[in-house]
Amino acid sequence: MTHVTVPATPWAFEFDSDAVALLCIDFQRDFMEPGGFGESLGNDVSTLRTAIAPTSAVLAAFRERGWTVIHTREGHRADLTDLFPAKRDRGNPSLRIGEEGPMGRLLVRGSKGHDIIPELAPIEGEVVLDKPGKGSFYATDLETILRARGIRQLVVTGVTTEVCVQTTVREANDRGFESLILSDCTGSYFPEFHASALEMFSAQGAIVGWVGTSADLLDSLP
Ligand code: TIU
Numbered sequence: 001m002t003h004v005t006v007p008a009t010p011w012a013f014e015f016d017s018d019a020v021a022l023l024c025i026d027f028q029r030d031f032m033e034p035g036g037f038g039e040s041l042g043n044d045v046s047t048l049r050t051a052i053a054p055t056s057a058v059l060a061a062f063r064e065r066g067w068t069v070i071h072t073r074e075g076h077r078a079d080l081t082d083l084f085p086a087k088r089d090r091g092n093p094s095l096r097i098g099e100e101g102p103m104g105r106l107l108v109r110g111s112k113g114h115d116i117i118p119e120l121a122p123i124e125g126e127v128v129l130d131k132p133g134k135g136s137f138y139a140t141d142l143e144t145i146l147r148a149r150g151i152r153q154l155v156v157t158g159v160t161t162e163v164c165v166q167t168t169v170r171e172a173n174d175r176g177f178e179s180l181i182l183s184d185c186t187g188s189y190f191p192e193f194h195a196s197a198l199e200m201f202s203a204q205g206a207i208v209g210w211v212g213t214s215a216d217l218l219d220s221l222p
Contacts, residue, residue, distance in 0.1 A: 002065075006180060006220045008212035009202045013180040015153040021068040021146065022058060025136060025158025025165050027051075027120045028073055030113040032159065035102035037113065040093040043189035048159050051187040052119050054214035055157045058185060059120060061218055068149060070127040072136045074164060075107045075114045082132045082139075135167035143175055153178045155217065156209075157185035162197040169201060169209050179209035182217060 002017040030036035031048060038045045062069050076083045080098045088097050097107045104111030109130060115121075122128050131140045146152075154172055156179050158165045165186050169179045181201055188194035201208040 002222055004220050004222075006212050007216045008180055008210040010206055010210070013153075013178070013210040013212060015155075015178075015180075017065065017067050019150055019152045020155060021070050021149070021151045021153075022062045022155045023136070023157065023168070024055065024059065024069070024071045024116075024120060025156065025168055026072055026074050026160075027055070027116050027158060028075075028113070029103055029115055029117055030075075030107055032117050033103070033113075035113070037093075037095075037097065037106045038189065040095040040101065040106060041091065042093070045189070047189050047191070048187040051157065051159060051185050052117070054182070055120055055185040057218060058155070058157065058182065058214050061221055062155075063123070065221075068127075068151060069122075070129060070142070070145070071116055071120075071122045072129045072131055072140075072142075072158070072164075072168075073109075073114060073116065074131055074134070075109045076132055078105075078108055078110065080108075133167075134164045135171045136164070137168065137171040137175065146177065152176075154180070156181045159187050160193075161186040161188040162190070162193040163188075166197050166201075173208050180217070181209055181211050182214050183211055184214050 004015055006013045031038040095101050095106055103113030136142050172179050183198050198211050202211045
């Protein structure tokens with residue numbers, strides 16, 4: 001077991017290696033590549049790509065040390081029985097969830113668009129968690145998996161900062177888990193939302209969590 005202290009905002013984030021997990025949230029083609037769900041909403045998906053290289057470095061560091069890695073994917077059953085009409089019918093996208101796009105059916109499990117991008121693809125032994133909502137705890141067994149392994153703290157990466165990352169770290173916080181959100185390993189289609197979500201996490205004495213960088217984390221590892 002290794003004890004690690006990472007410089008962070010509002011103060012250092014400390015964790016034990018056997019009680020921490022790296023969470024990689026929704027690095028899926030549907031959000032990161034043209035032709036997917038993110039683009040159907042009118043977004044420029046290239047804005048998220050800056051998160052790939054730093055997340056890849058953190059992933060490599062966790063893998064080298066044999067520390068827990070968990071990947072999440074937002075998506076639905078092929079028959080869409082777990083898709084609320086309120087989610088399906090929201091807004092005026094060019095394609096709706098479940099409709100056929102260039103990467104298969106949008107946000108449907110098993111389609112190409114639902115896959116995690118090859119740069120950050122899971123490897124054998126890592127947890128891959130499918131979720132129907134924005135939060136990673138809602139309607140999943142994530143809390144059970146974390147508690148079964150004695151995990152109390154999360155290093156959080158993923159997209160998008162103010163949607164699935166924000167929802168997940170708030171859910172984690174209310175369940176007693178502590179999160180270090182890596183600013184350069186998260187990304188949003190809206191730079192101003194990215195910046196303000198990060199500020200909200202660590203304000204008021206880490207009311208939701210801690211914010212740091214991949215460089216500070218990597219420099220802190222033995
Ligand atoms: N639209 C958007 O910014 N995000 C999502 O719909 N899902 C995730 O953040 N994964």
